[in-house]
Amino acid sequence: MALVPICLISLTILLHFVAAQQTNGSVSVGASLTATPDAKSWLSSSGEFALGFKQVQDNFLLSIWYDKIPEKTIIWYPEVGPTVPAGSKLDLIDRRGLVLSDPQGKEVWSSGSLSDLAYGYMNDTGNFVIVGSNSRSIWESFDHPADTILPTQVMPRGGVINSKMGETNFAGGKFQLRLLQDGNLVLNTRDTFTGTPDAAYYISGSLDESNTTNSGFQLVFDTAGYMYILTGNGERFNLTADSPPSGDYYHRATLDSDGVFTQYHYPKNLNKATNWRVTWFVPENICRSSDSKACGLNNVCILDGNRPNCECPQGFSLLDPNTPNGDCKPYFTPSCDEDESKEGGDLFDFIELTNIDWSGSDFASLNPSNEETCRTSCMNDCFCAVAIYRDNHCWKKQLPLKNGYKDPSYNVKALLKFRKVDDPSGTGKNESRKGEDKSGRKLIFIGSALLGMSVLGFVVLIGVIYVCFFQIEKKKAVNPPSSATVETNLPRFTYQELVKATDGFKVELGKGAFGTVYKGVIGTKIVVVKKLETMVKDGQKEFKTEVNTIAKTHHKNLVQVLGYCDDGEHRLLIYEYMSNSTLAAFLFGDKRPSWKQRSYIVVGVAKGLTYLHEDCSHQIIHCDIKPQNILLDDYYNAKIADFGLAKLLLINQSRTNTDIRGTKGYVAPEWFRNTPVTFKVDVYSFGVLLFEIISCRKSVVFDDDAEDVAVLTDLAWDCYQEGRLDEFVENDLEALDDFEKLTTYMMVGLWCVQENPILRPSMKKVIQMLEGVGEVTEPPCPCPFSVTPSSWSSN
Numbered sequence: 001m002a003l004v005p006i007c008l009i010s011l012t013i014l015l016h017f018v019a020a021q022q023t024n025g026s027v028s029v030g031a032s033l034t035a036t037p038d039a040k041s042w043l044s045s046s047g048e049f050a051l052g053f054k055q056v057q058d059n060f061l062l063s064i065w066y067d068k069i070p071e072k073t074i075i076w077y078p079e080v081g082p083t084v085p086a087g088s089k090l091d092l093i094d095r096r097g098l099v100l101s102d103p104q105g106k107e108v109w110s111s112g113s114l115s116d117l118a119y120g121y122m123n124d125t126g127n128f129v130i131v132g133s134n135s136r137s138i139w140e141s142f143d144h145p146a147d148t149i150l151p152t153q154v155m156p157r158g159g160v161i162n163s164k165m166g167e168t169n170f171a172g173g174k175f176q177l178r179l180l181q182d183g184n185l186v187l188n189t190r191d192t193f194t195g196t197p198d199a200a201y202y203i204s205g206s207l208d209e210s211n212t213t214n215s216g217f218q219l220v221f222d223t224a225g226y227m228y229i230l231t232g233n234g235e236r237f238n239l240t241a242d243s244p245p246s247g248d249y250y251h252r253a254t255l256d257s258d259g260v261f262t263q264y265h266y267p268k269n270l271n272k273a274t275n276w277r278v279t280w281f282v283p284e285n286i287c288r289s290s291d292s293k294a295c296g297l298n299n300v301c302i303l304d305g306n307r308p309n310c311e312c313p314q315g316f317s318l319l320d321p322n323t324p325n326g327d328c329k330p331y332f333t334p335s336c337d338e339d340e341s342k343e344g345g346d347l348f349d350f351i352e353l354t355n356i357d358w359s360g361s362d363f364a365s366l367n368p369s370n371e372e373t374c375r376t377s378c379m380n381d382c383f384c385a386v387a388i389y390r391d392n393h394c395w396k397k398q399l400p401l402k403n404g405y406k407d408p409s410y411n412v413k414a415l416l417k418f419r420k421v422d423d424p425s426g427t428g429k430n431e432s433r434k435g436e437d438k439s440g441r442k443l444i445f446i447g448s449a450l451l452g453m454s455v456l457g458f459v460v461l462i463g464v465i466y467v468c469f470f471q472i473e474k475k476k477a478v479n480p481p482s483s484a485t486v487e488t489n490l491p492r493f494t495y496q497e498l499v500k501a502t503d504g505f506k507v508e509l510g511k512g513a514f515g516t517v518y519k520g521v522i523g524t525k526i527v528v529v530k531k532l533e534t535m536v537k538d539g540q541k542e543f544k545t546e547v548n549t550i551a552k553t554h555h556k557n558l559v560q561v562l563g564y565c566d567d568g569e570h571r572l573l574i575y576e577y578m579s580n581s582t583l584a585a586f587l588f589g590d591k592r593p594s595w596k597q598r599s600y601i602v603v604g605v606a607k608g609l610t611y612l613h614e615d616c617s618h619q620i621i622h623c624d625i626k627p628q629n630i631l632l633d634d635y636y637n638a639k640i641a642d643f644g645l646a647k648l649l650l651i652n653q654s655r656t657n658t659d660i661r662g663t664k665g666y667v668a669p670e671w672f673r674n675t676p677v678t679f680k681v682d683v684y685s686f687g688v689l690l691f692e693i694i695s696c697r698k699s700v701v702f703d704d705d706a707e708d709v710a711v712l713t714d715l716a717w718d719c720y721q722e723g724r725l726d727e728f729v730e731n732d733l734e735a736l737d738d739f740e741k742l743t744t745y746m747m748v749g750l751w752c753v754q755e756n757p758i759l760r761p762s763m764k765k766v767i768q769m770l771e772g773v774g775e776v777t778e779p780p781c782p783c784p785f786s787v788t789p790s791s792w793s794s795n
């Protein structure tokens, strides 16, 4: 195990630092540091703070950090946060002060010329101080704050701190905290080119207009960990209401790169896994404030805790995939060109989004109005890109859309115009989105991959897992894994890191067949951490093989795996998080989703499965396709979760007998028979899923006594055969209007759920049929070989 040597090395490094800590914090003139991965640093006498080079991706950042905590959180760096290559140097030079130079000797930054320089020291407060020959401090890092202020640090009127640009981009970002000359503490954005501040999105109110001596004078962060604005007459305008004792906790206040100013605390006693906790923050809801510009043009802000998450709405994509809170570009811009505008409704349609509004882009409003009028009015108005409808009121908006905000309490309907010839998803065929997904932007998501399982499903799944593991054992016997190392670029995490990321596995999102899933945060990304519990003994090598396989799967209809942990007996996987929902929640929620969206999802799931079965480097049988395992991103792209866990089954590899007991649900009948298990088990499950998506009904409904089980596939066959599709879709007019597609989907579904796996089409064939490029023949009855009575009880 590679872990042991890593731990030993870490321990050695730690000891090295402990040894190096025999210091009084003093740095003499002529001392220097060189940027290398194991570079020394200048420690404060307690060893709590260090000044030195911190590795940031491939380069190094001159910075001050907390040296005793595992995160080594950075609290200071020079203005504009220049990162420099390995071999760069920091010198403390008489008359020149601190000088940072690149390997060629060129000066990159300096503290400014300082005459009569006696020595420097890294103080235990986190302040680096340069002392002159008169024993007075002549330069302090506290006087040149980056994005963070610490206890004992004071900001005078006119003081400013700037956010950094991004998690690993230390250049000045667009947010500022300033103590204005009038005594108010404000947060504002600024023009990053000119530096000109925009209107404030938070104002402390520490200004007394009637008597300016009572206005704010200094922003103080006291030794006890309390922040307040000291007024001219010596009163306190308190900011921190309550703070844990500074003897036991580190405190810092940082203007984060998302624009939220937050005071944090962190226990000094590191016996238990922990993380920076929020003491207080402003503004209360950064998404609500139109001046915060928390998300760029056309972008939409969603508050997560106190953090803004930005997501381009359906029909838009990020201008710069690496800046998730930047601007979104539309796939379609309304135009008043004659031929387009004339055709109006024939050419365009609307995507419906709920609870999203953009204040400040209206050019017209209709009051009163009904929804139909609102739609028609926007459709016929060549300037109208979006119409917002709520309570008999209609607002028409132009691009670019500003101040996008999504709030469940909004109760508005946003109608986004798109050109019908474009993919209605606004994303479907556009491969440029791929890069975005890869960059791991917006892991905003529903991590609920996470499987609420019925008791029945559970019983069946245990069986499935058993069989899949049985396969593994078998495969292993034939073909022992040659290499136990994971050859993957997938980031590896230690268990401790994940304990920290999930705050001690605090927020459980769900429990599934393969383990329990928790919400976590890594860097600024919200992630889903899945603890694998059901592991076969000696599952270690298999896990490595699997991670290797999963790491190689990249498809827009698969949930992206972001990392893994293989640490002692702990095996975990880290996924992107989807805040939206599972397909189950989408289909079986209060509101019936539109047919257009549903049919788009069908194709997405089919594509994801085809990829697993045929395109990716190791073919994967999912073994557990069901709506709880399909996640939807904000664009209603279907993403399959939990693949690769039920193991890799080789094509046509057969299964011997098991004694699974179960029922028709999503699980193909061959699980219960002594017939081979192949990719066709997923095709069967896909068929069931297809019926669920078509009808918005659950495949299995339990009667009160949980004995009688009604099965959707039976109802599908009955309705199809008797020409009662309207009944099957519960008179869904939109679906019935699209009768040809509806019929095709029904027929494809019936082919997929054939009792005989040989009769079921491959997923590739399924896609061809769904998309109308493959002929769909009349399906036979998907009747069981042995007759099972059915009773459909709708509820």
Ligand SMILES: *[C@@H]1O[C@H](CO)[C@@H](O)[C@H](O)[C@H]1NC(C)=O
Pocket: 024, 025, 026, 121
């Ligand atoms: C720190 O120790 C060095 C010698 O190790 C000494 O020269 C220096 O004066 C000390 N500085 C302070 C501030 O005590």
Ligand SMILES: *[C@@H]1O[C@H](CO)[C@@H](O)[C@H](O)[C@H]1NC(C)=O
Pocket: 123, 124, 125, 127, 129, 137, 140
């Ligand atoms: C250095 O730290 C001590 C406490 O450790 C503090 O009293 C003193 O004011 C600090 N000096 C400077 C210049 O920050």
Ligand SMILES: *[C@@H]1O[C@H](CO)[C@@H](O)[C@H](O)[C@H]1NC(C)=O
Pocket: 211, 212, 213, 214, 233
């Ligand atoms: C302003 O307030 C200070 C102290 O609160 C007081 O001494 C002073 O007289 C006041 N000035 C005016 C003009 O009211």
Ligand SMILES: *[C@@H]1O[C@H](CO)[C@@H](O)[C@H](O)[C@H]1NC(C)=O
Pocket: 226, 236, 237, 238
């Ligand atoms: C501010 O906080 C301090 C310390 O917690 C407290 O003594 C004081 O009363 C507070 N002032 C106001 C105006 O709330």
Ligand SMILES: *[C@@H]1O[C@H](CO)[C@@H](O)[C@H](O)[C@H]1NC(C)=O
Pocket: 331, 422, 430, 431, 432
């Ligand atoms: C897809 O994205 C590319 C690059 O961002 C863009 O040029 C193109 O117009 C987009 N295609 C569609 C169909 O929206």
